[in-house]
Amino acid sequence: MDVTISPGPVGGTVPAPPSKSYTHRAILAAGCGQRAVVADPLWSADTRATARAVEAFGGAVERRTDGALEIQGFEGTPAVPADVIDCANSGTTMRLVTAIAALADGTTVLTGDESLRSRPQGPLLDALSELGATARSTRGNGQAPLIVDGSMAGGTVSIPGDVSSQYVTALLVAGALTDAGIDLRLETELKSAPYVEVTRELLADFGVETRETADGFAVAGGQSYHPADDTYAVPGDFSSISYLLAAGAVAGGDASGATAGTGEGTLEITGARPSAQGDSAIVEHVAEFGAPVEWDRDDGTLTIDPAPLSGIEVSVADTPDLLPTLAVLGAVADGETSIVDAEHVRYKETDRIDAMASELAKLGVETTEERDSLTVHGDESTLTGATVDGHGDHRIVMALAVAALVADGETTIRGAEHVDVSFPDFFDAFESLGVVVDRHE
Numbered sequence: 001m002d003v004t005i006s007p008g009p010v011g012g013t014v015p016a017p018p019s020k021s022y023t024h025r026a027i028l029a030a031g032c033g034q035r036a037v038v039a040d041p042l043w044s045a046d047t048r049a050t051a052r053a054v055e056a057f058g059g060a061v062e063r064r065t066d067g068a069l070e071i072q073g074f075e076g077t078p079a080v081p082a083d084v085i086d087c088a089n090s091g092t093t094m095r096l097v098t099a100i101a102a103l104a105d106g107t108t109v110l111t112g113d114e115s116l117r118s119r120p121q122g123p124l125l126d127a128l129s130e131l132g133a134t135a136r137s138t139r140g141n142g143q144a145p146l147i148v149d150g151s152m153a154g155g156t157v158s159i160p161g162d163v164s165s166q167y168v169t170a171l172l173v174a175g176a177l178t179d180a181g182i183d184l185r186l187e188t189e190l191k192s193a194p195y196v197e198v199t200r201e202l203l204a205d206f207g208v209e210t211r212e213t214a215d216g217f218a219v220a221g222g223q224s225y226h227p228a229d230d231t232y233a234v235p236g237d238f239s240s241i242s243y244l245l246a247a248g249a250v251a252g253g254d255a256s257g258a259t260a261g262t263g264e265g266t267l268e269i270t271g272a273r274p275s276a277q278g279d280s281a282i283v284e285h286v287a288e289f290g291a292p293v294e295w296d297r298d299d300g301t302l303t304i305d306p307a308p309l310s311g312i313e314v315s316v317a318d319t320p321d322l323l324p325t326l327a328v329l330g331a332v333a334d335g336e337t338s339i340v341d342a343e344h345v346r347y348k349e350t351d352r353i354d355a356m357a358s359e360l361a362k363l364g365v366e367t368t369e370e371r372d373s374l375t376v377h378g379d380e381s382t383l384t385g386a387t388v389d390g391h392g393d394h395r396i397v398m399a400l401a402v403a404a405l406v407a408d409g410e411t412t413i414r415g416a417e418h419v420d421v422s423f424p425d426f427f428d429a430f431e432s433l434g435v436v437v438d439r440h441e
Ligand SMILES: O=C(O)C1=C[C@@H](OP(=O)(O)O)[C@@H](O)[C@H](O)C1
Pocket: 020, 021, 022, 092, 163, 164, 165, 166, 169, 191, 192, 195, 320, 321, 344
C-alpha cells in the first residue's frame, strides 16, 4: 500500500498504542510460565510473531474479544517445535526466541523476512554455544536462518553491548530457566540500555529476579515465571508516541486557523504513563526543540502545542528508535540538528541513518551522514512534497508521514503498510487528528 498525505494542521486527542517492547516480553514471560492474561497488548505483525513462537514451544495464545491475550504457558520447558519459527520482521522475536530455543531438548530452526535475515545474530549465537547449546547460522555469516540445539546449562559468558541490547534481554529471559543461571559480562559499553531495564522490570513483575553486576548482569537459574497478579497490563508505547508528539510540534493547529506558538493548536495523547522506556526522552527532546509540551504522569496525558523549532544536538545511544522522528523534527527546525551515538541505528529493519538521509533529500532536506551520526541542516532546507520510499521499515514510514504534514504539496509514501509492525492503526490515528490520508496501491 502507498499513502498520499496532504499537508495540513493536526489537532485533537489520540490514544497511545500499547508498547511493543513490553508486549513481546509479556507474551514470552507468560509463555515461560503456567498461565497469565496480558491486558492491553499491542497486536501487531511483530507481536503476533512472538505469540506464534510461544505456540510453537507448546503454549497457547488466545485473543479475547476485549483484545486481552489469554496465554497458557509451556511451564519452563519449551517443546521442540514441529516446524520452522518464522519471526517475520521482528528482531526482538528472533533474539529472545533463539535463547528460549536453547532450552529445548532438540532442534529449533528460526527464520524471518529478508530484512531480518540481514541483521546481526552472531554474538548471541556464540554466547548460547558457550553456555552449552549449539547455535549457528545456516550460512555461517551470523545471520538467520538459525539452527539452535538445546539444552543450555548456563554459566558465565561475555558479550558485546554495542550491537544490540536484545542479546542481553534474551540471555536474562532464558537464563532464569537454566540450571546454573547466567552471569553475563559486557565486553563494551551497553547501547539501548533502557531496554534491559524494561526487561528487568517486566521479569520482576513475573517473579523473576535479575541483578546488575560490576561488569554486566546476572540471573539465577531454577526460577519460575508467575505474574504477581493474574493479569499483566501493557503500558503505552513512547516510540509510537514520538510520531504523534512530533506531529503536534510541527503541525499542531486546527481548521479554525490556530497560529504556531499561541497555544491554540493543542494535540493531546492519552495512555502515556511512565515506565522504564528510554524513548520517553522524546518528551524532553521536543521541549528542547522549542515545542511547549506538558506531561501529566499520573493521568498519563501529554499535551503539545506547535511552536517555531530550533535545532539541537541529541544522543540516541539509549534511544535508537527515536532517530527517524528526531531527523524530521530537525528538518523542520531552524538551524542544525546533530543526532549522535547512532551507529547501532544502522542495524535495524533497514539502515535508518542512510534511509532518513536519502528520503529527506527527496523532500529537499540537506543532511550529512557519518558512521555514527546524522546531521540535519534545517536552516538550508525547505520541505517539498515528493514520492518517498518507506524502505520496508515502519519507523521510516511514520517519520516521513510527519514530514508530509508540513511539506509544500502532497507526499506519497511507498510501502506504508509496514506500520503494521508496531502501530497498525497509525494512519487511522492521523485521520482522527484531521490529516487527509489517501491509501492506494
Ligand atoms: O528490546 C527491545 O524491545 C528493543 C530494543 C532496541 O533494539 P537494540 O537493543 O537492538 O538496539 C530497539 O531498537 C528495538 O526496537 C526494541
